Amino acid sequence: MSVIPFYAEQAGECMLFEHAWQQQLPLLIKGPTGCGKTRFVEHMAARLKRPLVTVSCHDDLSAADLVGRFLIGNGSTHWSDGPLARAVRMGAICYLDEVVEARKDTTVVLHPLADDRRILPIERTGEELAAPPEFMLVISYNPGYQNLLKGLKPSTRQRFVSLSMNYPSxxxxxxxxxxxxxxxxxxxxxxxxxxxxxxxxxxxxxxxxxxxxxxxxxxxxxxxxxxxxxxxxxxxxxxxxxxxxxxxxxxxxxxxxxxxxx
Ligand SMILES: Nc1ncnc2c1ncn2[C@@H]1O[C@H](COP(=O)(O)OP(=O)(O)O)[C@@H](O)[C@H]1O
Ligand SMILES: [Mg+2]
Structure with missing residues (x-):
């Protein structure tokens, strides 16, 4: 039996997460660094008995880093899933930390996954992965130190149910x-x-x-x-x-x- 990481609830966020997961709605968590976002997601993944795939986004992170790419080895090429494709196939909870840092082309793969299509198109292989009901996309960002250019586009953020976190009481x-x-x-x-x-x-x-x-x-x-x-x-x-x-x-x-x- 795996242990559930300790998480002290602030105000009903555990219930919100659970209902969003049940309803197959993606979740956006906003809050300052170190307020408990990562711990919260780890706790909920364990509670819901889903594997957790976490990606720390940075300004070099591209759609191919998330979805996957062809690798060359032993004289042949083979496809290698990125963390997002792996999470979709496993029905995991996929947590993209500091998502606004990632390159803009990542929104192209997030959009069809975050609305009611729930699909991940893999352009390079022609595959289209349908997310199983257990799959959930969770993204976080820190509104405090984001510059205006880097904010989430309305077309992206409106696909997500939002949770605002702050330091606890x-x-x-x-x-x-x-x-x-x-x-x-x-x-x-x-x-x-x-x-x-x-x-x-x-x-x-x-x-x-x-x-x-x-x-x-x-x-x-x-x-x-x-x-x-x-x-x-x-x-x-x-x-x-x-x-x-x-x-x-x-x-x-x-x-x-x-x-x-x-
Ligand atoms: N509500 C909470 N319950 C349990 N531990 C917490 C909570 N909030 C913060 N922490 C502690 O603070 C640390 C940092 O939290 P973390 O989830 O990594 O923050 P964030 O992802 O928001 O930057 C955690 O490792 C944990 O020790
Ligand atoms: Mg974190």
Missing amino acids: SQVEVGIVQNEAGISEAQAKQLVQLAKALRALTEHDLEETASTRLLVSAGRLMASGLPLQLACQAAIIDALTDDLATAQALAEVVHALFGDTA
């Missing part, structure tokens, strides 16, 4: 950090308190702010014996900025909350 986040890092509730509360203070800062032009992921990293350093202030410096402050003045300002927030010898 304090109470839920304390539970996550405690569980993931293996620290006490009191320690987890300190980290969440710090995150709240850092997230409220608007005067520094940080590209991103203290995410749940960073709190978990800091917590793990603490679990292994590093003092709170050093853990926060390494896992949160220096992870967020390279700018000395900004790092100083963030360190002052840590100092104001916990003093010197926490």
Whole structure:
């Protein structure tokens, strides 16, 4: 029996995912880095007992990378499925992380798969794969740092049911950090308190702010014996900025909350 990865629900998203899967609707998850999108998809795939195929999209990723290509080997050529074709054949959940990073030609293969045709045309072989009912397409993106040019086209996004995620409420986040890092509730509360203070800062032009992921990293350093202030410096402050003045300002927030010898 496979274990279901731990996921603390924020607000009904597990039910939404399950119903979207049952209705054969693709899902778009929006949210900042480190808020739990990947963990959520891993959790739901395990709960629904479907294999998960994850693709981290980047600006070089093309339709052929997703669908597949002919490979030459041993004097002959043979077709090799890309991750998307593999996921369709297996009836898997296919998760395209940071989909707007991918090259524009990828939308050509996503569109017929994301509407009610549910087919993946493989141009190079002439094959047309029909997605089985268990197959689900899930894409994510981070609206925070996307430039306008890179936003999702309306014709793409309207094919997806959308879920907006953000950092969890304090109470839920304390539970996550405690569980993931293996620290006490009191320690987890300190980290969440710090995150709240850092997230409220608007005067520094940080590209991103203290995410749940960073709190978990800091917590793990603490679990292994590093003092709170050093853990926060390494896992949160220096992870967020390279700018000395900004790092100083963030360190002052840590100092104001916990003093010197926490
Ligand atoms: N709701 C949650 N339940 C359990 N763990 C979480 C949750 N949210 C965040 N985490 C923790 O934060 C880490 C980063 O989350 P992740 O899913 O990778 O973020 P994202 O994909 O949004 O960038 C996870 O590895 C996990 O430790
Ligand atoms: Mg992720």
